Amino acid sequence: MSNKLAQTQKKREFKTNLIKYQDNYMNMIEEQCLQHSIVLDEYQKQCARNALTGMAESLKAKGKEFSDPQMDQSSVTDILQTVSTLRLNAAAMPREVYFITRNFQRDGKWMTKLEMGIEGDGNDALLRHFGVNINKVGAPWLVREDDGFEYPEYTGFQVTPPRWIRGGIGKVVRVVYPLLLNDGTTEYLISERADVKPNLLAHINNNLRNETFGVVKSRYEEKVTDEQREKMDEKKAEILAIARSHEDLESILDDPKLDKWISPAWKGDNREQMIIRKMRNNAVKKYPKNFGNAFVAASYASMDDDYKSVQDDIDNEPRRVIDITPEDEVELELLPALEEKEQVIESEVPSVEREF
Structure with missing residues (x-):
């Protein structure tokens, strides 16, 4: 009985603290958005509140909370700005975003930050809200190995639609998104396994x-x-x-x-x-997407995997003095940018909590 009471008390404390965090962070986010000529509507505010709940649960699973001194507060506000301006809902089913915790070093001290990623229908939602000239995003076709499929044909501006005959057997080998554009034409986005x-x-x-x-x-x-x-x-x-x-x-x-x-x-x-x-x-x-506001576009860019990869290097890579001789002509070889960031396997830096 005492264990149940203790659990009930913890849940109450969690909810009470969450309400405080929501009040503090929401006021801050709304003010920051106003500075960029963005007035958040009720759905955008709900996206931010749902994100706060998701982040709080993510921190709780690690025994942490927003008020911890080692918590990187900027990571919280950045995520709230992103989900609210991009209308990404952490409470949607299927989910549109997920949250992870990551440990990193700053000035020799270990800190904790939160990161978000798009999942489920998140990219679909971005396409619906911000896709250029899009009137409607159709449900994705999941084409399997034994299905009949013919690719679209393009002749000038004329498009012969793809043809899909469902067989229902085998692995999914491609995904097709039918798009209805504002001018009445159609487009098909295709990705292969x-x-x-x-x-x-x-x-x-x-x-x-x-x-x-x-x-x-x-x-x-x-x-x-x-x-x-x-x-x-x-x-x-x-x-x-x-x-x-x-x-x-x-x-x-x-x-x-x-x-x-x-x-x-x-x-x-x-x-x-x-x-x-x-x-x-x-x-x-x-x-292509049109966000209509540079601040919203910057929020979207902050989720780009190349941006995240560079930011990781800034956060983690030790500052080293490199001796460069100006007279020497050096040919720089560009490293391939990381395409995806997924759950990081724990080594000496236990970073990611989970991936959905």
Whole structure:
């Protein structure tokens, strides 16, 4: 009986604190949006409140809360600005966004920040709200191996629609989004199963970011030498080479040498749903969007995976003095940008709580 009372008391305290956080953060977000000529409507405010609840639950699962001194408050306000201006609802079913916690170092001290990602119908919602010249977004076609399918044909401005005959058997091999445009014409966004391979490679790459392979205790120690860093980078390159050598997505997922750097969200019963979600995201996220406000556009850009990758480097990479000789002509080789950021496997930096 006493345990039930204690649990009830904790739930009451959680709800009471959540109401306080909502009042404080909502006032702050509304003021910031007004500074950028944005007046939040009731649905946008509800999106922000739902996001706060989701973030609070995410922190609670880690034994943390918004008021913790090591909490990066800017990550909270950034997320609230993003979900409210982009109309992304954490309480929608299927969900449109998810939240994760991440530990990082700032000035030698460990901090906690929150991050958000799009899931489920999140990209569909963005397409409906902000897609250029879009009148209606049709339900996605999940085309399976044994289905009949004919690709659309394009002759000048004329489009012959794709043809899909459902068979209902086999893995989903492509996703098709039919779009009805404002001028009455139609467009079809198509993503193939093979297109998910780069997403998985980037996921593995990201999970290798903090891996030390036993060379040092932490990759971010100031005492890490260039030789040690080179050894870690060589090992990372070897693992990525193994992953890239596989011809298809399934062979990467089934390779025991790579299992350590692939999160549970890609495995077991989750595997097929993850692949379908990636195909859906790949199909719609590149379609042009008009946000009508530079601040809203910046909120969308902050969710871009390349932006997040650079921000991670800023947060985590130790500041090192690099000796450059100006007289030497140096040819810079651009590294491929990360395509996806997924759940990070825990090494010395336990970062991600879960992935939906």
